[in-house]
Amino acid sequence: MPAKRITVIVNGEPHAASVEPRLTLVDFLRDVLDLTGTHVGCEHGVCGACSVLFDDLPIRSCLMFAVQADGHRVSTVEGLTEPGGGLSLIQDCFWETHSLQCGYCTPGMLIAAHALLRRNPDPSRQEIRKAISGNLCRCTGYGQIVEAIELAADRLNQRTPSPERDGHDR
Amino acid sequence: MTDKYRFLGRPRRTKEDRRFIAGSGRYVADIRLPGMAHIALVASPHASARIVSIDTGAALAVDGVRAVLTGAELQQATASMQHGVHLPEILWYPLAAGVVRYAGEWVAAVVADDRYIAEDAAELVAVAYEPLPAVVDPEEAFASTGRLVHPKHGSNVLFHRNFIWGPVEADFAAAAHSLDFRARWGRSSTVPIETFGAVACWDSGDDILDVWASVQMPKYADQIADALRLQGNQVRVHFDVDVGGSYGVKRGLKHAILVGYLARKLGRPVRLIEDRLENMSGGDAHGPDRIFDVSVAFDADGTVRSMKMRALDDCGAYPGRAPLQLGKPVGSIVGPYRIGSVAYEAISVCTNKTAQVAVRGFGQAPTTFAIETAIDRVAGYLGLDRVEVRRRNFIRADQFPYTIPSGTEYDSGDYHAVMRKLTDLANYPALLERRDQIRKAGKLAGVGIAAAMEPGGGNAAFEPLFNPRNDTTLWPESCTVKVDRQGAITALIVTSSAGQGHQTLAATVIGETLGFDPVGIRVIHSDSLSSLPGNSPVASRMAIMLGGAAQKAAEIIRDRAIRIAAHNLGRDPSGVIYADGAVAVTDDPSKRLSWEQIVRICHRQYHLMPPGMEPGLQASYTLQVPKGGAMPGEDGRVQMYPCFSFEAHMALVEIDPGTGKVEIPEYYVAHDCGTVINPLIVRGMMLGGIAHGIGAALYEKFEYDETGQHLSGTFMDYLLPSSLEIPMVKIAEHCTPSPLTSHGQKGAGESGYPGSPAAVASAVNDALAPIGRRVDALPIRLGYLAGMLRTASGAAP
Structure with a gap:
């Protein structure tokens, strides 16, 4: 298949490349740009491990071709960290509450959480559960992920975290 | 505990999380080697068939294809993989030759410059099959009257032994009552979000095979060397690869043999990353699939005197370590109860299905489900409260160390205290009232209860117990x-x-x-x-x-x-x-x-x-593992694992009478794993284990049709619970230190999963009790419940 020339703005930087039209966006990110933080779990759009932001909306990068991203903005987990490598608020809250174990779903989960807090900085518990329901996690049972997002919302809204959310057994 | 220690027992941030959060974990699919070639697999579409011919010509003609490997060549060049029990006539190779024994079994491997080309070429490998009848039903497999999965073995039975510990018949005769039932544990598994993958590179200068894999087993290098007929020190497995979830299943020996053989043959690095279908159908990573027939003898006060359990497990086409998953539960065969005698018949059969591998708890969760179903049924029979019946049967704190009939000594515990914490946490009487309120509003509602052991520390005891040729006592x-x-x-x-x-x-x-x-x-x-x-992170060790x-x-x-x-x-x-x-x-x-x-x-x-x-x-x-080192006795009495964690679960479920949809608005667990080293980690293990158990109880099943066709190769068909299905669980911790370990710690890695399937089943059955229905087969899925509710007379509106 003839290659097509595309330019995708990934984590703020334009990346030009010549790609086969059938190359998926996730393979483009991982194999062409070496951004291996985005993971492949099912390749049929269910698990959410490959979630990235596409023009600020969370999408499955396994269900989109790289050529469809030509001229668009894509953000991956690598783009969540602050300049200099510091963790963003949501990343830090994931660490504080131990919202992960194997880490494989984590980049996609962070993208979902990040997108939620951007459109709704003070979500209810049910809104949080809904927002991450397209991202499957096999390790955590989701509890500490919900806690992390609640903690991030508390901090965004400059609230003292409720004692329920201190990460201790209760 | 936290006063005694400075770092231990405190909710400190973990060392691992940061790299994962930053997206800088290093998983096997992230390993890039110069010149690396990629494998796509050709899989059998039949459950059972003779391979008539394989034509690789068209695939080899594709630009960028480097090789097409078939089973005939690979079986010549490698040794059979080993099984956990002695089955010398059942040979097992990464690629089938001559016959295929399950739908999804790998028949050929295409190696190309990239995965896209390999996939293209895999479609061009022309395999002619002569379909044969398949063995699908495990009871029919046990009878071995029809077709045999492995004719040379002479039977479909892989392992069969009757254990009798104590005066079972006398106890049954002396008891006031007895009841019996059948319970079914469906074929599910841990299904990590990362599939299995392996990368191999042969260094001809140093005569060494380097392997990177998403594997959890340190014995991997020895196993690869055995299969490839290399010296042990000619294989170097790199354990600094982050593994994207395992919970028992990430063993992937056939994957490593395949990439190892091809890397050496082609003189370039080769990688195999399963796609989801390859993982679900061909990854040999299914879990226990069991039929339990249980009888219990008990007195009028609910004291259970004796139990007979027959467990028939469907291993699929190749045994591997699967039969041993009937062995591990021997070490806690009475659960947390003072049941005085036990008859246990363990039967492992092969069928034309994807092979089984070790799954979280190594057979513990299915067995606990059967035991807990028995306890619930005793309570129901006698009209007693289910918590009270458990209390009456629990081993008392003053009885530890306590030796159960199968010979295992439990190290420590206080089951009554943990149950008390659970009923306090859930406010049990108020929970029953909330259930009744929901019932009054026209829904079905139930409270479920389960008590479960989590044996930890591991040892090799089930190996000699199930295989007289194996005298391993070191772990x-x-x-x-x-x-x-x-x-x-x-x-x-x-x-x-x-x-x-x-x-x-x-x-x-x-x-x-x-x-x-x-x-x-x-x-x-x-x-x-x-x-x-x-000996690797198995057995909550x-x-x-x-x-x-x-x-x-x-x-x-x-x-x-x-x-x-x-x-x-x-x-x-x-x-x-x-x-x-x-x-x-x-x-x-x-x-x-x-x-x-x-x-x-x-x-x-x-x-x-x-x-x-x-x-x-x-x-x-x-x-060496505490209290390890002894061979089993002639009577099958054995010290299986040293440390015994305990958990008690309580769940409230609501069932929509129209759709059969089960929701779990409240879930509580009380847990004792001795001294906790990092409470954030233990909490995560418990929550994850409960979620996995909810999946096994309500959603997850590798489904086969009557011809042996696998119907659940994707996440559209094999349903993993999402954040909307899993409740926010409340946990109470209790600490009974183990006398056998450095800080009093016990195992926690498999926690949650032993008890949650039983708790959810208990809750569903409590919800169905008012309409006189019961279901003892997992998973209890929406469609099944909807059908039951439609036909149930007197069903809720």
């Missing part, structure tokens, strides 16, 4: 601790990790022992040639075993620091005291050696070392 774990010339501490551990927090565990224990903040302690994963003996080995190694360092300081301070070692790296004279603390001084002596000042002391500052310790 070690090792840790090396090194102090460098600047005084920084680095620990080496043996295996890869799949999210269990082994780096945090080792650093916490070493930091606690030596008085250093774990943040500054580096923990690295060895490779298989540089590591000491280890790493807190016990890696924790124990790390503490022992750190103690050696501390003792050496004490001897060096004592020597230089002119005192006997008993006259000095160690604190945070420094050593001071006990009765004159102004006389002291700092950590820096001690390190300097070890690394530079031989003249200041005590005579005969080994230079440097490093120590290794290989720990």
Whole structure:
């Protein structure tokens, strides 16, 4: 298949490349740009491990071709960290509450959480559960992920975290 | 507990999480080697068939294809993979030759410059099959009257043994009542979000095969060497690969044999990353699939005197370690109860289905489901409260150590205290009232209860128990601790990790022992040639075993620091005291050696070392599992695992009478795993285990049709629970330290999963009780419940 020339703005930087039209966006990110933080779990759009932001909306990068991203903005987990490598608020809250174990779903989960807090900085518990329901996690049972997002919302809204959310057994 | 320790038992941030959060984990699919080729697999579309011919010509003609490997060549060149029980006539290779034995079995491997080309070419491999009838039903397989999956073996039965522990018949005769039932545990598995993958590179200059894989087993290198007929030290498995979830299943030997053979043959690195369908249908990673027939004998007060259990397990086409998953539950065959005698008939059969592998708990959750169903049924029969019946049967705190009829001694526990914490946490009477309110509003509602053991620490006892030719009694774990010339501490551990927090565990224990903040302690994963003996993160054992080995190694360092300081301070070692790296004279603390001084002596000042002391500052310790080392008795009595964690679950469910949809608005668990090393990690394990168990109870099943066709190869068909299905669980912790471990810790890695399927089933059955229905087959899926509710007379509106 003839290659097509595309330019995708990934984590703020334009990346030009010549790609086969059938190359998926996730393979483009991982194999062409070496951004291996985005993971492949099912390749049929269910698990959410490959979630990235596409023009600020969370999408499955396994269900989109790289050529469809030509001229668009894509953000991956690598783009969540602050300049200099510091963790963003949501990343830090994931660490504080131990919202992960194997880490494989984590980049996609962070993208979902990040997108939620951007459109709704003070979500209810049910809104949080809904927002991450397209991202499957096999390790955590989701509890500490919900806690992390609640903690991030508390901090965004400059609230003292409720004692329920201190990460201790209760 | 937190007062006794400085780092241990505190909710400290883990060492591992940061790299995963930053997207800088290094998983097998992230390994890039120059010239690396990619495999796509050709899989059997039939459950059972003769391979008539394979034409690889069209595939080989595709530009970029480097090889097409078939089973005929690979089986010639490699040795059969081994099974956990003695089955010399059942040969097992990564690629089928001659016949295929399940739908999804790998028939050929296409190697190409990239995965896209490999996939294109895989479609062009033309395999002609002559379909044969398949063995699908496990009871029919057991009868072995029809077709045999492995004709040379002469039967579809892989293992069959009757164990009788105690006066079962006399106890049944003496009991006031008995009841019996059948319970069914459906075929599901742990299904990590990362599939299995392996990369291999043959270095002809050094005659060594390097392997990177998403594997959890330190024995992997030996297994690969055996299969490829290499010397053990010609295979080096790199354990510094992050594993994207395992929970038992990430073993992938056939994958490594395939890439190892091809890498050597082609002279370039080769990688195989399963796609989801390859994983679900061909990855040989299914879990237990069991039919239980249970009888219990009990008195009018609910005391259960005796139990007979027949467990028939469908292993699929190749046994591997699957039959042993009937062996591990022997060590807690009575659960937390004082059941005086047990008859256990364990039967393992093969069928034309995807093979089974070790799954979280190694058979514990299915067995607990059967035992707990029995207890619920006893309560129902007698009209007694289900919590009360459990209380009446629990082993009492004053009875530990307690030996169960199958010969295993439970180390410690206080089941009544844990149950009390659970009923307090859930406010049990109020929970029953909430259930009744929901019922009044027209829904079905039920409260479920389960009590479950989590045996931890592991040992090899089920191997000799199920295989007389196997005399393994050692299940070690090792840790090396090194102090460098600047005084920084680095620990080496043996295996890869799949999210269990082994780096945090080792650093916490070493930091606690030596008085250093774990943040500054580096923990690295060895490779298989540089590591000491280890037996991997199975059996909820790493807190016990890696924790124990790390503490022992750190103690050696501390003792050496004490001897060096004592020597230089002119005192006997008993006259000095160690604190945070420094050593001071006990009765004159102004006389002291700092950590820096001690390190300097070890690394530079031989003249200041005590005579005969080994230079440097490093120590290794290989720990045998506590109470391991004994072979089973003739009667099958055995010490299976040393440490016994305990958990009690309580769930409230609502069932929509129209759709059959089950929701779990409330879920509580009380848990005792002894001393907790990191509560954030233990909490995560428990929550994840409960979620996995909810999946097994309500959603997850590898479904087969009557011809043996696999129907659930994708996440559209095999349903993993999402955040909307899993409730926010409330946990109460209790601590009964183990007398057998370094800090009183027990296992927690498999927690939640032993009890949650039973608790959810109990809740659903409590909800169905008012309409006179019951279901003892998991998973209890929406469609099945909807059908039942439609036909149930007197169903709720």
